[in-house]
Amino acid sequence: MRLIAGLAVLVAGACATACTGTATSGRVPGGGAGTTPGACAVTDKLIPTCGAWWGIAPDVFSGRGPIRAVDMAERRMGRRADIVHVYHRGGELFPTAEEREIAKGPRLLLVNWKPALDHTWAEVARGDVDKRVDRLAEHIRRTFPGRFFLTIHHEPENDVREGGGYSPADYVAMYRHVVTRLRQQGVRNAVTVMTYMGAPNWAAKPWFGRLYPGDDVVDWVAFDPYADDRVRDFAGLVDKTRPDAPGWPGFYRWMQARFPAKPIMVAEWGAFERRGAPGFKRDFFESVQRQIADYPQIKALVYFDSPLAPRGDTRFDTTPGATRAFAQLGRLPRFTSTPVPPS
Template sequence: MVRIAGSGLVLALGLGTLALGVAGLSGGGRASNAAGAPSAADAGKPLDAAGATGAGEGADAPGVPGPPGPSAEPSRAACEVSARLVPSCGAWWGVAPEIFTGRPPGRALERAEKRMNRPADIMHVYHRGDELFPTPAERAIARDPDGRRLLLINWKPSLDHTWEQIARGALDGRIDRLAAHIVRTFPEKFFLTIHHEPENDVREARGKGMTAADYAAMFRHVVTRLRHGGVTNAVTVMTYMGAPNWASEPWFEKLYPGDDVVDWVAMDPYVDHRVHSFDGLVNKTRPEFPRWPGFYRWMGERFPEKPVMLAEWGVFERHDRPGFKESFFASVRREIGEYPQIKALVYFDSPRAPRGDTRFDTTPGGRRAFGELARDPRLNAAVPAG
């Protein structure tokens, strides 16, 4: 058991779980394949997949990763962690590992941790529809004695119902079954985002049931229903795409469900040919949208008290610039200190993302620079030494 100095918070790591006691704490969230990969059905987005393997409750938990090795985990200063999983010093480091490879989540994470030469703080998995989560494999990942991993669970409640229908109770039975499953099997804290990147699913036409306001009502209803069912350990995350074109739509502000049902705000930005630095990633602007200040700036003004997460971020391969990933990862390390509201970075690692290869280690220089970034003290202070 680790007691974090200066706080009434206790992190019990007996089985690699994060059991948070908050006495005296001030302050205070696609079709699946075996690796948690999104399906091609959602290829219009950077990725909108379900990380569930489709395995039922009785499935085995293969490939649970062990420690990457004694040299992989740098020393970490003890930090306070709030009831909403906000680290007081540094930021969480996470990964959605080897997406679109078909590998089981435990094996994919094990390989990714070895490739980046450090353990992940956050494991990003995807679910859709009536899948129950966390699965046995996901629970094993969270509870690995050497892992101390948090789950970021990305759930799209339905592909067959409109947001308006869900908000009016069409899936209440499904939500209640999920709540009972979580209460019964997983008391640990975890991040939960609901129908992430909703912007390009918005249909403002009357009667479609898919307006921005419908999304906000759906998100609120799902969270409220889960809480009513006893799920008090979900830290909720509102995840935007992070793109200027959608953020400039007149309905954009209506997407937000409300402070009482959102603990973190997140974006999913990707490094395309127009992005050359970390600031260009988190503050994307376009000449055709002159009033848009960039996502991080907007979040700082709109949600000054909310922690910010990069729930997905990735760098696409540039075959004409083989050294680009190396230089970009170096820019993240140089600039990350200028963005104190960012409290979690979760890399999307895939050889076959819809717009390219986001693996961080396609070149020796890229792998080296990514490893240096991953081991930066500002991204290692969040988790106390075991």
């Protein structure tokens, strides 16, 4: 893979080089330059050669605009985000003007797009929304030359139905068609992400392995785990197992075996409030500090920050202890070593 900075050439598939390593230079938590400029770089697939990206989906479901939400989240956690996760559906055009302003940080956009809620996957795959895709491609070419992450119809597992246009084969065909169409229309700056739910019960389905669209259209693999009542620490989050999914090794272990050459993104993660355990979030964030080094293939950690998440409050600063632990986590050298490239 060609480095943006032109510093080196990484052997294709050598994730042991691009997807591991510890920080060799640092950044001021607010985003300033580090002490050894050029020691850490970013590949053309937005893989940091040192450490991992620190990201956030800020204040989700609050109704605040993205600029205000990002500003408030960064003030609360005491540093600038490397990645900002935003969501779009159907014919919405992105990046929006506000999202383009956010990217000037510099920050990387992670755009989560469901191309069609009014068509099946099979219909999208056969071209029924090509005009929508082409209109988006023209918008991206005209307004946003910078690289960005793009995940297409994330967490497809609970939408799968055999027949009716929502089979695993239909998902693969839809994903491949959209990526190929965007590329044909001149979009060369989208770094594609395949995002799984991260839930063992869905991973145990017999069709689960057939959802992957293919290495030629997927640059990163991702999953969206949450710290439910079964989870005690970060290790239990990223390698979650369940009694009703016997034999499932956990998502990180599965991804290591299935995608050894791909960087892994935790595209959403969050800790819910626990009744009778006011210190849980603090303890959980402290476990991430202790354990993140055990997961070198994770190259981006993007927190889902919301008071109104479907299963509870995932805000990282609901107690003073949680606030301190989360801020300390974001200041680890692992998350401050590679500067975000200008958009």
